[in-house]
Amino acid sequence: MADAAEVLASEAKIGGISRTLGAQILVGIAVVLTILHYVGLLPEALFRLPETMVPPFAVWLDVIFNFVKDDLGLLALTRFLTEGLQWLLDVTANLLFGKRRWPNIGPIPWTAVAAVAGVIGYHLGGWRMAFLGAGTFIWTALIGQWKIAMETMSVLVVAAPLAFFIGLGLGILAWKKPWFNRAIKPVLSVLQTLPFFTYLLPAVIFFKVGPTAGAVATTIYAIPPMILMTTLGLQKVSPEVVEAGNMSGCTKWQLLRHVYLPSARTEILVGVNQVIMLCLAMVVLTAFIGMPGLGAKLLAMMGSFKLGRSFEIGVTIVLLAVMLDRMSKAWVVKQPEHFEKGTPWWKRNQTLVLAVGAFVFFLLVSKVIPEAQTLGRKQNFSQGKELDNLIKGFLNIDIVKATTGFLRAFVNVQILIPFRNFLLSIPTPAFILLVTAFALYLGGRKQAIYALIFFCLVALSGWWDRSVITLYSVISAVAIAMLIGLPLGIWAARTEKWSKRILLVCDTAQTFPSFVYLIPAIMLFGITDIAVIFSILIFAMVPLTRYTIEGLRTVPLEMTEAADMAGATRMQKLMKVQLPLALPTMAVGFNQAIMFAFFMVIIAAFIGTQDLGQELQRTLAGTDLGKNFVLGICVSLMALTFDLTILKWSSDRKQALGLGD
Amino acid sequence: MTSDTVISCKNVWKIFGADPEGYLAKMPAGRSFDEIRADGYIAGVKDVSIEVSRGEMLVIMGLSGSGKSTLVRCFSRLHEITGGTIEVEGQDIMSLSEKELIDLRRNKMGMVFQSFGLLPHRTVLDNVAFPLEMRGQDKHERRARAMEVVKLVGLEGREDYFPRELSGGQQQRVGIARSLAIEPDIWFLDEPFSALDPLIRREMQDEFLRLQDLLGKTIVFITHDFDEALRLADRIAIMKDGAVEQCDTPDQIVLNPATEYVRKFTEEIDKARVVHAGVLAKSDVTASGEPVEATATVQELARLLVQDTRDSIPVTRDGNVIGGMNRAEALEILLEAG
Numbered sequence: 001m002a003d004a005a006e007v008l009a010s011e012a013k014i015g016g017i018s019r020t021l022g023a024q025i026l027v028g029i030a031v032v033l034t035i036l037h038y039v040g041l042l043p044e045a046l047f048r049l050p051e052t053m054v055p056p057f058a059v060w061l062d063v064i065f066n067f068v069k070d071d072l073g074l075l076a077l078t079r080f081l082t083e084g085l086q087w088l089l090d091v092t093a094n095l096l097f098g099k100r101r102w103p104n105i106g107p108i109p110w111t112a113v114a115a116v117a118g119v120i121g122y123h124l125g126g127w128r129m130a131f132l133g134a135g136t137f138i139w140t141a142l143i144g145q146w147k148i149a150m151e152t153m154s155v156l157v158v159a160a161p162l163a164f165f166i167g168l169g170l171g172i173l174a175w176k177k178p179w180f181n182r183a184i185k186p187v188l189s190v191l192q193t194l195p196f197f198t199y200l201l202p203a204v205i206f207f208k209v210g211p212t213a214g215a216v217a218t219t220i221y222a223i224p225p226m227i228l229m230t231t232l233g234l235q236k237v238s239p240e241v242v243e244a245g246n247m248s249g250c251t252k253w254q255l256l257r258h259v260y261l262p263s264a265r266t267e268i269l270v271g272v273n274q275v276i277m278l279c280l281a282m283v284v285l286t287a288f289i290g291m292p293g294l295g296a297k298l299l300a301m302m303g304s305f306k307l308g309r310s311f312e313i314g315v316t317i318v319l320l321a322v323m324l325d326r327m328s329k330a331w332v333v334k335q336p337e338h339f340e341k342g343t344p345w346w347k348r349n350q351t352l353v354l355a356v357g358a359f360v361f362f363l364l365v366s367k368v369i370p371e372a373q374t375l376g377r378k379q380n381f382s383q384g385k386e387l388d389n390l391i392k393g394f395l396n397i398d399i400v401k402a403t404t405g406f407l408r409a410f411v412n413v414q415i416l417i418p419f420r421n422f423l424l425s426i427p428t429p430a431f432i433l434l435v436t437a438f439a440l441y442l443g444g445r446k447q448a449i450y451a452l453i454f455f456c457l458v459a460l461s462g463w464w465d466r467s468v469i470t471l472y473s474v475i476s477a478v479a480i481a482m483l484i485g486l487p488l489g490i491w492a493a494r495t496e497k498w499s500k501r502i503l504l505v506c507d508t509a510q511t512f513p514s515f516v517y518l519i520p521a522i523m524l525f526g527i528t529d530i531a532v533i534f535s536i537l538i539f540a541m542v543p544l545t546r547y548t549i550e551g552l553r554t555v556p557l558e559m560t561e562a563a564d565m566a567g568a569t570r571m572q573k574l575m576k577v578q579l580p581l582a583l584p585t586m587a588v589g590f591n592q593a594i595m596f597a598f599f600m601v602i603i604a605a606f607i608g609t610q611d612l613g614q615e616l617q618r619t620l621a622g623t624d625l626g627k628n629f630v631l632g633i634c635v636s637l638m639a640l641t642f643d644l645t646i647l648k649w650s651s652d653r654k655q656a657l658g659l660g661d
Numbered sequence: 662m663t664s665d666t667v668i669s670c671k672n673v674w675k676i677f678g679a680d681p682e683g684y685l686a687k688m689p690a691g692r693s694f695d696e697i698r699a700d701g702y703i704a705g706v707k708d709v710s711i712e713v714s715r716g717e718m719l720v721i722m723g724l725s726g727s728g729k730s731t732l733v734r735c736f737s738r739l740h741e742i743t744g745g746t747i748e749v750e751g752q753d754i755m756s757l758s759e760k761e762l763i764d765l766r767r768n769k770m771g772m773v774f775q776s777f778g779l780l781p782h783r784t785v786l787d788n789v790a791f792p793l794e795m796r797g798q799d800k801h802e803r804r805a806r807a808m809e810v811v812k813l814v815g816l817e818g819r820e821d822y823f824p825r826e827l828s829g830g831q832q833q834r835v836g837i838a839r840s841l842a843i844e845p846d847i848w849f850l851d852e853p854f855s856a857l858d859p860l861i862r863r864e865m866q867d868e869f870l871r872l873q874d875l876l877g878k879t880i881v882f883i884t885h886d887f888d889e890a891l892r893l894a895d896r897i898a899i900m901k902d903g904a905v906e907q908c909d910t911p912d913q914i915v916l917n918p919a920t921e922y923v924r925k926f927t928e929e930i931d932k933a934r935v936v937h938a939g940v941l942a943k944s945d946v947t948a949s950g951e952p953v954e955a956t957a958t959v960q961e962l963a964r965l966l967v968q969d970t971r972d973s974i975p976v977t978r979d980g981n982v983i984g985g986m987n988r989a990e991a992l993e994i995l996l997e998a999g
Contacts, residue, residue: 238776238778240774240775240776240777240778241778241779241780243734243739243772243774243778244772244774244778244779244780244836244839245780246739246766247737247739247766247770247771247772247792247840247849248766248767248791248792248795248839249763249764249766249767249768249792249795249796250763250795251763251795254795258780258791258794258795259780262780262781262782262783263780263781263782265781265782335823335825336782336823337823338784338821338822338823338826339821340821341821
């Protein structure tokens, strides 16, 4: 504690100037610059970087890519890899939805898939999970989305294991070799903030359009957390267990195989959960590069404003996400149980026997009853049109119409647009100084330098205005999300019951692929600026609420009891004890909200925004690899600035408060 | 070194820090623990020379951070030592190749850990069979042997349980069984009972003494509990700041503490319960009358010491008189404790 305080105190003073004063000076300069601009005294070159001074990063990157692609023969390599991947995807495609490829035995009847999912669900989590597993597939089949859902799944079942094995391998390497770990850490943090569009285009260029590129982008996207979780798990293995392994005479390989990996089981399985969820989120988004499946259908339906069908597809995606998440999480906590001596074989392997039994049974049934094999076009229970009318009817009710109309008009005209114009009116150097001041004040000198470099790079990229608009969407959405999310979290944290309920909602909502969040936004506000903000808003509210609850609930009991005994009112207790102690945790939530917002703002480009996302989306149509990367890195740099600063502040604060990690 | 010396270590150093070897090479002699720490290094083991004989139970004791666990890990080369030599059965273990080291551990050494170090995903039987599996014994054979040891530690009927389904005492029984599965000659126990409740600890100590009677292994036992040390040890080595302060029999440690630190350590101990008649017997003192057994403690002889009127009492070991015990001296020990 004393050490931490000293560190903080010594860091506070840099070159005789305290952090606060330094930040104030920077803000002062920025204000002066802005005022100068307003009164027209600022030279144009200081307001925005002149076009001529923008280095052609995109061209340079293109040159590098072309060199790597053609001269180094990377393209040949990737096309070669494509063959293997293509073969795998063809196999799963044949099995799941009967694409005419080897082994030509599919499609597997939907009843069989649902039954096996039910058995696995029962094994992992009892009847409720069994209903969830079987129910999801039954819903998918009955609503008439079996084929597109299976198109999505066929990529998922290839990409997820691939990401798992690559991530596991790299994770082990990073744990074994410190130099590799040091090299890979910054790459991973950039990868995790890189907008998904940046993954898509290289995938398309290096691997063919369609499922293959989709699978590659999905795999790469899901690898980073697997690496992190593997390394974390291996590092956490108790030294005594390792020593016990050594004393048992393990060779290095035996030690890894029999001691380290099984002992890191929990973390590795959490990694599996994350891999599956990220894969699902990404595989839906690969619709943008022409990957058929749920995402493509949703994109098409939203594009033609068929809200009922969009809604149904949204439900399918959400069900799939919740099912995969719950099941893999149940797998994490499932511990092996012992059997009494003399338990027969079939009882020890009950799940396997049941699953195979159910599978064969429905396979045979589907030979007799064709409906059990596939449901035809006219046999499903889709209520798309009816729902459409219902939704449109609801939106046409006067009160609803008035409310959304008011929000659209008032918020947009009175708040959002003026705010955007204000941000755009700040001269570039002033803007950079403001961000630097923010990083200096919260993080410290190192964070300030990063912020300065990162935002200078963004300015140099030549996409300043669009970057500012991106930032504007993020800031306004997160600000509104805070206005709603924080009070909600504070209120929920008051009772155990509601904390649990809201946390459950947040957990569930967090598993939804981000794409789904567009549906209610478009439903309510149509294709407008405010729909963008709204979709980011609900997406960003989830981590805010969640971490607020967690922060408040984990305030040590003695402290709140001490406050009670000191005669604090509920408000005093909240303001003086609970919030200050919960703030570091809440900051983590705030940070995540910003990251989510950056992510969502790019997806929302689909609705038609004017920010980087839209430019990014445009690059997908062509082969503008360089530009695609420049745009992606702009987003990443801005996100990283916030990430570094806020997390540093949070950990500093935790240390100062003696809250541990 | 006699042929019966199993572990012999000479001037062993284990230093933690950025460049331990380089530091040790140019470190001036006689540097204290605190001076070394001021230089940015930690002396885990500081110039230790100690020998363990065959069939002996050496108890290493000291407070936490005194280096006892580090020292025992040097014996099995779980830690690489910085300086000095360690010989196990006459072989310098620092010169072993990785393969030879693995062979040594697979065939000669067993170790029990404070928090058990069990593999969570394996059943009791599979945990116990683990060292056998590592050396490639076939499944049938290793299960049969594991079952034997599981019975030996009294866990029969639990062999299909997973570690988390067992109590702490039972888990440590699994740890003990595992360390015995390969029939090691040398048995290391690193505070095996510290994580257990006092009652269970007592029970496990009894169990351990029973096993040792049965097996007669060479044992290095670590503890921070002096009572436990006195109960089990043939010899006790007391460590402080990485160095051995004194290594002797329990009697000598309480009677003649070598340093102030050891004296303080033994202050609270009821000496009468530790000191044996055999230690007090002097061969140049002749005594007559009814003799006492050398293995009896002063406390056990209390009544006799108080009521008897002789100046010295003869002491016998295995039926032969080994000398006379000064009654006043023995009484002094008895009263000091009271």
